[in-house]
Every structure is written in C-alpha cells, then in structure tokens.
Amino acid sequence: RFMTDTKVHLLDGGTLVIDGFHAFWNRGPAGEVRFPCYSVLIEHAEGRYIFDTGYDFDHVMRVLPFEKPIQDKSQTLPGQLAKLGLKAGDINYVINSHYHFDHCGGNKYFGAACTLCHAKELEASGNCQPFEHLGYSDMSFAPSLAAKRGLKLPPDPLLDMYTPKFETLTGDQEIAKGLRLFETPGHTAGHYSLMVELKNRRPMLFTADACYSKKNMDMMCISSFHLDPTASLASMKRLKALAEQHDAELFYSHDLESFATYRTGADFYS
Ligand code: ZN
Numbered sequence: 001r002f003m004t005d006t007k008v009h010l011l012d013g014g015t016l017v018i019d020g021f022h023a024f025w026n027r028g029p030a031g032e033v034r035f036p037c038y039s040v041l042i043e044h045a046e047g048r049y050i051f052d053t054g055y056d057f058d059h060v061m062r063v064l065p066f067e068k069p070i071q072d073k074s075q076t077l078p079g080q081l082a083k084l085g086l087k088a089g090d091i092n093y094v095i096n097s098h099y100h101f102d103h104c105g106g107n108k109y110f111g112a113a114c115t116l117c118h119a120k121e122l123e124a125s126g127n128c129q130p131f132e133h134l135g136y137s138d139m140s141f142a143p144s145l146a147a148k149r150g151l152k153l154p155p156d157p158l159l160d161m162y163t164p165k166f167e168t169l170t171g172d173q174e175i176a177k178g179l180r181l182f183e184t185p186g187h188t189a190g191h192y193s194l195m196v197e198l199k200n201r202r203p204m205l206f207t208a209d210a211c212y213s214k215k216n217m218d219m220m221c222i223s224s225f226h227l228d229p230t231a232s233l234a235s236m237k238r239l240k241a242l243a244e245q246h247d248a249e250l251f252y253s254h255d256l257e258s259f260a261t262y263r264t265g266a267d268f269y270s
Helices: 057-063 079-083 119-125 143-148 155-163 214-219 231-247
Strands: 009-018 032-044 046-051 093-095 113-117 165-167 173-176 179-183 192-196 204-208 249-250
Touching: 009 079, 032 192, 057 093, 057 173, 093 119, 165 231, 173 249, 179 231, 192 231, 204 231, 214 249
Parallel strands: 046 093, 093 113, 113 165, 204 249
Antiparallel strands: 009 032, 032 046, 173 179, 179 192, 192 204
16 A cells, blocks of 8 residues: 555543552642543554554453553454554554553554564563562563563463564664654653654654653653653653654643543544
8 A cells, every 4th residue: 555644543542540649749639530541553654553552451450450441342452443444464563662551452463563662671571670560560462571470361362373573672763754762761661752753743742651641741740650760850851852852742641631632533643
C-alpha cells in the first residue's frame, strides 16, 4: 500500500484508577484519580508503528484489581484497529516507551512486528527492583524474560505463537523520517518519549509516563512511581524545553481532561 503523508490515530484503551498521591508525588490530594490509557498508531511511509499498547484487562483483574479497570471489547487493540479496517498483522513496528503493564499489555497481539525499546528498559524489566514488581508485572510482552524472572505466564493461546523480535536502542534516535525518540528516564530506567512531525500541524510530542498530565507539567510535580526522582524531574524539564524548541504540542499519557480534547479512533492528525 502506498502512503504519503504521516497520519496519527490515538487508540482508546480504557481507564484505570490510582490514588492522587501516586499521580502527584507528595502533593496529592488523596482519593481516586481515574485516568485513560491509549496507544498511538502512526501510519508512516516506512510502515505502521504503534507506540505503547495499553493494559490487558484480565492481567489487571488478576494482579492489580484495585486499579478498577474499565475497558470494553472495542477498547482492546484488536477492537480499536478493527474500527480502522486494520488487523494486528498489519502493524510493522511496536515501540514501547517503557514496560509498565499499562503500556505493553497488548504487545502479545503483534507477533509479526519488530519491537523497539530502550536497551536499559528491556534489561530493567527482566531484573527490576522489589518496589517495581507491580509496575513490571505483565511480562507477556517478552515470554523468555518472564521465564528468566521465574514468572509463569497464564495460559493464553496468543502466547503460544508469540516470539517477539526486539531491536534495542540507546540515546535519542530518529527511527524514521520525522519520528523521533527522546530519552526521558527517571520514571523507569530506559524511558522514551516520542515526537511525530506532521505535514499540516505542529509536531506531536507524546510524553508517555515522563509526565502523566498537564497538571503534573504545570506544577512540575512528578508521579510517585519513579526509579530516580531527580532524573524524573529533569525529564519533565526536558520535555518542556523540547516542546518549546520544536513548537510541539504535548500529549500526556494519563490525563482524562486532556484526553477528552484529543482526536481518537477513526479521527486522526496529519
Ligand atoms: Zn509507567
């Protein structure tokens, strides 16, 4: 299929809940904060890319039911892709910002794709610190790493077929024309944010979990999930500077208010 101009679709993956003190470290206030999870589909001349793959409902119900997932069948990745007339096999590349369960739960659908991530992130997910176990609890994205950690994956016919191919990266990288990964560590060891340049509008800068929401950015307040709080704050400052430097619009990973203003599903950015 011949494609010219890059298009970006945001694929709604449902919502989860965390406490306000987790969303805003040392600030809060306490109480449930419901937030969206979404994937970014980039139709590019060099192939179809998916940035992050959301959470797996069954995994969350089994391991973190207190995050109260709300996700219907149309909010799974196969459901979202079907709305665009696509199947999982049509995706050439999966890019993972990091390997927390709410960013890689759908990787298992993309056995035909090449998976791109930061080298340090893949390493950390296979050898994480005790406080990170819940974050890195969905290891279905890398069954061989799961085995190394001694984690038994639940029976799933998809996983019988799934042998992902990884291409690990370090440093900032332009992975295809106008598709750039920026290192934004702190939340995790090898976190990447993604900038997409488009013909008809400002670049889109997807923060991923280097900044959950506009409120985090406005308050310069990091989340309570972090490997390194100093690096986390530096990464937020970096994102702010990158947005200014490239006149890019920031798209936050877990911001219900902002998400309501984003184009989703069949609607797209170009
Ligand atoms: Zn995360």
